[in-house]
Amino acid sequence: MSLRESLASGQLHGYRQDLFGMLSKRWVFVALTVVPALAVFGFVNMFPMLWALAASFFEVGAFQPSWTWAGIENFETVLANSDFWASIRRSVIFAAGSVVLQVTTGTALAILLDRKFSFKRVIRAIALVPYIVPTAVLSFVALWMGNARYGIINQLLVEVGLISEFIAWYGTTDLAMLSVIVTSSWKFTIFVTIIVLARLQSIPASIYEAATVSGASRWDRFKDITLPNLKGVLFIVVLLRGVWMFNKFDIIFILTNGGPINTTTTASIYAYRTAFSDFNLGEAAAVSTLLFVLLVGAAIVYFYFFEPSQEVRVE
Template sequence: MSTDLSTNLRNIWRRRSGYRDSLYRFLSRRRVLAAITILPALLLFTFITLGPILWAIAAGFYEIPVFSPQWEFVFLDNYAELLAQETFWVSVWRSVLFAGGSTTLQLVAGIGIALLVNRSFKFSNVVQAIVILPYMIPTAVLGFIALWMGNAQWGVINEVLLSVGLLDQPFSWFGNHSTAMIAVILTSSWKFTIFVTIMVLARLQSIPENHYEAARVAGANTFQVFKDITLPNLKSVIFIVLLLRGVWMFNKFDIVYILTGGGPGDATRLAPIYAYELGFGLTRLGMAAAMSTLLFVFLAGVAVVYFRVLEPAKEVRTE
């Protein structure tokens, strides 16, 4: 009887070992391993990103009452009404101005800061950490700091300009129609320039030092070294930054809404702010979804033209 028990135990152990080996061989297959690795990220992307995008596209074809679960299918009426509105086109143009001005300022300032902090000097690591600090400050906190600094009554900016004689009386930087957009662009660039600095600094530190040594031996001056060595190596990063910062600043909502709320009047009413007003101010949820879809199509078209015309892939190389 003990022999039969031992035999049964060995058979059970062999079966379990066989199941384990089969499972191991199954999980070791390249396609199965890829599916297991990618599937969680794909599901997360579907529920968090792809799902809301598809929902917004579908909602753009409906008139959605706020207090009723019944959606009324209106097909392209929301799009036709939007495209006929001057307010829509003005908001899109303001978003283009804001994105263009912010991206240009961030690119120029970011490259300049990166070139400065890339130099070897005492406490260079401390300086690099301090430079990155604004990017770590939450956008809401930075917005309220900027509002305090630019306040017409007790803002530090007005106090400094009055003390040096550049102003005769306090000025409301965020409350004046002529300066609100410039003030918002400067404030947003204050925070997001550091993104450009980080990207450019990482590329600068990967350029081989012997390139600069060879240029100095050949008698090249500082400008020639920048033009012939530094700038060509930065082209790939510049192309990436232009696209990313341009798209992100075109869609920027939080810091603009905190600083001005789209005002004064409509001076800083960007396209995302106008879409927000349509959805939550005028309760035109279907039209707000249609506008979001139009902005998505516009940015996708700009990205396609960007890649076709500038061809950034040709500037990217591996060493």
């Protein structure tokens, strides 16, 4: 190797060491990893939230570029509208029903999948299918299955004698909300199953063995070991599913479009109609802001009274 090549190689090695030294600094690591993620989060989440908050204080038409200052007029209009409070009530009903059904069914399925039996991996994969299928696809499949003229659900129920005639599950005022709750739970129950199953598999088997040797029954083991270990996870799951179901839009919109006769017009559907049917973006932004404040307040109260972060462990 010539002297010039040796000098070039040494210089390159020095540049490489300088580069590694710079990348090893904490602020450089943060700048290259955390800052881009925060930028994407801010653009995708924070910017629309700030835009909606600002728009809620203006009169914003869908077909006019100018904003007219309105102060709190939009909020006063929304709060004085009985349809808004009715949509809140329907959102609470939908969220509560969905959470109860998802948590009970998901927990039961997790306990079942935690047992040892043949083809357990196949059953787990099948249970995961509704969750990975896009919501729009699953919603249209549900519409086909519940069709009042040729739906497979009606055909099966008539065959076994549970009903005498076909039912419009998503078109009847008495059954629309219940049908939407069941359909949404069909898709999102597996989320609860995954979280609960992960916690179940972290419980040491020696605890159950010791309880069995001590004469504890299956119910005693569930009540004294399984349930206390699941308490913290279930509190978090209830909070997450409650917030997500309260804001759920897509599956309700596809299944019923808020009908029949506004039976399933939840707060998110109401905000959508205010913006894209009444073309009042300012008032729709006020609805979204009020929903955000309502959910934040509910979350604060939930954490204050239930303290889901304090998980009870049996070690």
